Amino acid sequence: MKKFKVKFYPDNKICEVEQGTTILASAISCGVYINSSCGGEGVCGRCKVILLKGNVISQPSGRITLEERAKNYYLACQTTVQSDLEVQIPPESRIDLEKLSKEELDLRLKGLYTKSEELSFSPSAKREKLFQHSPLATKIYLELPPPTLEDKISDLERLYRAIRKIQSVQIMQTGLANIRRLGGLLRSSEWKVTVTLGKRGGTTEIVLIEPGDTSQYNFGLAFDIGTTTISGQLINLRTKEILGTKIEHNMQAAFGPDVITRIIYAQEPDGLEKLHHAVIDVMNEIIQDLTQENGIDLNNVTCVLCAGNTTMIHLLLRVDPTYIRRQPYVPTANFVPTIRAAEAGIKINPRGLLSCVPGVSSYLGGDLTAGVLSCGIDAEKELCLLIDIGTNGEIVLGNKDFLIGCAASAGPAFEGSGVAYGMRAAKGAIQKVNIEPDDYTVKFSTILDARPRGICGSGYIDLIAEMLDKKIIDKSGKIQETKNKRLRKGEFGWEFVVAFKEETDIDRDIVITEIDIDNLKRAKAAIYAGASILVEHMNFNFWDIKKIFIAGGFGNYLDIDNAIKIGLLPDIERRKITFVGNSSLAGARSILLSYEAMEKAEEIARKITYFELSVDNKYMDEYMAALFFPHTDLNRFPSMKR
Numbered sequence: 001m002k003k004f005k006v007k008f009y010p011d012n013k014i015c016e017v018e019q020g021t022t023i024l025a026s027a028i029s030c031g032v033y034i035n036s037s038c039g040g041e042g043v044c045g046r047c048k049v050i051l052l053k054g055n056v057i058s059q060p061s062g063r064i065t066l067e068e069r070a071k072n073y074y075l076a077c078q079t080t081v082q083s084d085l086e087v088q089i090p091p092e093s094r095i096d097l098e099k100l101s102k103e104e105l106d107l108r109l110k111g112l113y114t115k116s117e118e119l120s121f122s123p124s125a126k127r128e129k130l131f132q133h134s135p136l137a138t139k140i141y142l143e144l145p146p147p148t149l150e151d152k153i154s155d156l157e158r159l160y161r162a163i164r165k166i167q168s169v170q171i172m173q174t175g176l177a178n179i180r181r182l183g184g185l186l187r188s189s190e191w192k193v194t195v196t197l198g199k200r201g202g203t204t205e206i207v208l209i210e211p212g213d214t215s216q217y218n219f220g221l222a223f224d225i226g227t228t229t230i231s232g233q234l235i236n237l238r239t240k241e242i243l244g245t246k247i248e249h250n251m252q253a254a255f256g257p258d259v260i261t262r263i264i265y266a267q268e269p270d271g272l273e274k275l276h277h278a279v280i281d282v283m284n285e286i287i288q289d290l291t292q293e294n295g296i297d298l299n300n301v302t303c304v305l306c307a308g309n310t311t312m313i314h315l316l317l318r319v320d321p322t323y324i325r326r327q328p329y330v331p332t333a334n335f336v337p338t339i340r341a342a343e344a345g346i347k348i349n350p351r352g353l354l355s356c357v358p359g360v361s362s363y364l365g366g367d368l369t370a371g372v373l374s375c376g377i378d379a380e381k382e383l384c385l386l387i388d389i390g391t392n393g394e395i396v397l398g399n400k401d402f403l404i405g406c407a408a409s410a411g412p413a414f415e416g417s418g419v420a421y422g423m424r425a426a427k428g429a430i431q432k433v434n435i436e437p438d439d440y441t442v443k444f445s446t447i448l449d450a451r452p453r454g455i456c457g458s459g460y461i462d463l464i465a466e467m468l469d470k471k472i473i474d475k476s477g478k479i480q481e482t483k484n485k486r487l488r489k490g491e492f493g494w495e496f497v498v499a500f501k502e503e504t505d506i507d508r509d510i511v512i513t514e515i516d517i518d519n520l521k522r523a524k525a526a527i528y529a530g531a532s533i534l535v536e537h538m539n540f541n542f543w544d545i546k547k548i549f550i551a552g553g554f555g556n557y558l559d560i561d562n563a564i565k566i567g568l569l570p571d572i573e574r575r576k577i578t579f580v581g582n583s584s585l586a587g588a589r590s591i592l593l594s595y596e597a598m599e600k601a602e603e604i605a606r607k608i609t610y611f612e613l614s615v616d617n618k619y620m621d622e623y624m625a626a627l628f629f630p631h632t633d634l635n636r637f638p639s640m641k642r
Contacts, residue, residue, distance in 0.1 A: 225308030370587025408530030423454030567630030
């Protein structure tokens, strides 16, 4: 098979690929990241590139306009390499997976907490204080009495005996490597050693034995492995102090924007391996950055605790996720035993531990378990609802007596995919929108006040609410034909110009089309209908709920009134709704610091009953009824009637 060189601009990166390789696959091999919401199926039209030089074979696509064809635009996923190529990636087709700037990092760190509360007063912090401090890995300094003729028990039994004088441990074990070096180590250290104890199920393991007193140097990391970003916190396991937080892009975005496209990619040759490394490489980078910034030796990092959806945990552990999306939708494991971090490729102490928060089902993962734990829903007397607004729209209803959860297939529209100018909450994203009633002048604000490059989830919610208010769209989402420069007929139907070309950073108008509105409408309908059916299934209504916790990437930038106005959230008293930011990371931190919290998380995961929406005949009716703004039944939205 012939091989050809492909050069990508503006990155100036070159790779050599076999003839017939798609430009999209070539870019991935080159470390260049092109948007591909459909995972290379050719239906999203987001991977447009400009061919500067060379020969290709391309499948015809209705996603390329006549004007774009004239400028040599191609879909990267549908175009194969037939000679040496030079390819330009336009700004709108790029996935920005560069390291976050300090400003973006600060912005995202704020998203870990609630809008009006400091970390120490957040629901997760209050819950964390209730758990006994007993980290996943604990260091104990021991001064052992040397053996005598009267006390001739073995070195290992002597060690066990000393540990049991300090801690009540029923089952204890250690590995052969520790046993082999134990005799010499005890004697060379004059019987003064520090042991690291790890919890592995019902067993306490001696993970590490070190000479002298190193008990004050014990650190761990809590991770939230999200579909879009990976967040990590370095924790002093002795003092419980958070030493630093890092948030980076999940590099798996190069292989698809959601779990389904990544599961499909995992079935490609070396696909699972690539997806696995995309996660651990980011995690290892976060670990290295945090430890170096705090002057910490990696050997003193003894454990890692991860929360993530079921697919993300499978990919982290290099477990085939294929059957998650095949009927009857069964994961390989929901409860994963604690393992050596090195087995997953995580670079901490070679004998350090890795533990994952238990999940519930294929589409209710450990991130939701951690969220329930951090919000304390399982301990509440009153009825509570947790909605994690993301691709799956994970929802849990309950209190101390019961927990029931479902996953609504909302799609990634609120996360920037499936909409023409959607993007994540990053620099240049339009996040707030106001429309003047007279001439439809649009006033918007962007993240970091940069020139606009697209629209993020909170921006779309504001935009649709404003378009409803100003009667630019009707309740079905159809654009009303009015003479105005912002309203026009585009290639895919009517569209509304949010920002004109001269205002943007992408050299073209930023618009919202009727197709975009329809996708957003379907996403909000799925989440609302899922919550509504779950509540109805338990013979309650929304007014019975005393607390609603909203989790998700854009929670702190969400305008609650606008979210209700479009029918994303139920129309209840606003004081009942609390933003909890990244509840998954908060729960993971609690579990890292307390084995009692881990046991509680396992109890929660077993306690949550998974409710499959697709088997409820009422769900589709409710979903169809919610395909209006805010809903076909305005009695459910009394504030909108007024």
